Amino acid sequence: MTPFRKAREADREMRMNGTTELPIETVAARRIEPADGNIYVSDQANMVKTSRLNSGEQETLRNLIQGPVAAMAAEQLSGLLDAGLETDIRYKSVIAEMYERILAPDARIKDHLAFLDGEVRSRFKSNGNPVALPPTAMKVMLLEAVARELGKNWSCDAASFIDVTIASARLQAIAQALTTEAARDRSGSTAPFAVIFLPVDEQHSLMSYLTGALFQALGWQQQVVPHESLSEFEFAKVVTQADVVCIAWSTTYLKSNAIQLINNIRLYSSHKTLPIIAGGAATLDFINPLVEMGVDCICDSALSAVKTAESFYNLEKINHFAAQEGRDAKRRKSSIDRHSQ
Structure with missing residues (x-):
């Protein structure tokens, strides 16, 4: 989920709950852990809260995140892990x-x-x-x-x-x-699912298959899918099953096809917060429009795409856990209130 989508959802929840605290999620530094003779990189995430903001300040913050901040963040992220x-x-x-x-x-x-x-x-x-x-x-x-x-x-x-x-x-x-x-x-193990889509008429698929192989090697399930190879029903099913979507886009001539692909992904993922990661030579020329369309990150290597996907996936798990804890706390409070009456 992009920062500005998180801000919008947080604001809706705050309005419903009658609070003005703005939750912000941060990812801690990566640490290296040995496991089964191999060494893996894992991410930890922590939940922190800012001081209280009034509704006007929240709106100003969201506007900033939706505009120049989001574009700058995407451009910066595109080079952070690309070694x-x-x-x-x-x-x-x-x-x-x-x-x-x-x-x-x-x-x-x-x-x-x-x-x-x-x-x-x-x-x-x-x-x-x-x-x-x-x-x-x-x-x-x-x-x-x-x-x-x-x-x-x-x-x-x-x-x-x-x-x-x-x-x-x-x-x-x-x-x-x-x-x-x-x-x-890794047969038999449950794992998150990444889909790597190619826009219609995309002929350069090498990096997509390399990215898919790296996802698989780092513990994910994955599928490389040309957009035109699926029926509407099959496309919707794959998007619904995905934990993260990557888009590989090599040439600016396919701009309209890539935009259509992103729109279709958003259409069939409207019921959940599905991260979208874009990559390929053409994406670096369209960072701002892609961010405005809801692309969460732009990467220039297979490793950066996988590690970014892992960060999004871990944050979503923490969000789900925190939301469940909040619901449980409300139920406990409601039960206490009923018994005290």
């Missing part, structure tokens, strides 16, 4: 070798998977895990770094169209294989 492995000197040689392997004419998927597995596991044994992620997630991030390198070389004419096409297809196939690997490792 890929390509910036880590410990992985430069692995990324470079994987890049060469992915372009080799005799490349096979199982050979790429074996190479990634060996490189990641050797680093786990010798150095621990410097970015605190499970092995499969590290493999996905290495693939993303290779994809970014491919994109850079394409933009400066250092890679041909054929190279990019073949390499992208191979990277996507490896990402899907890693998704299956992660799903097998």
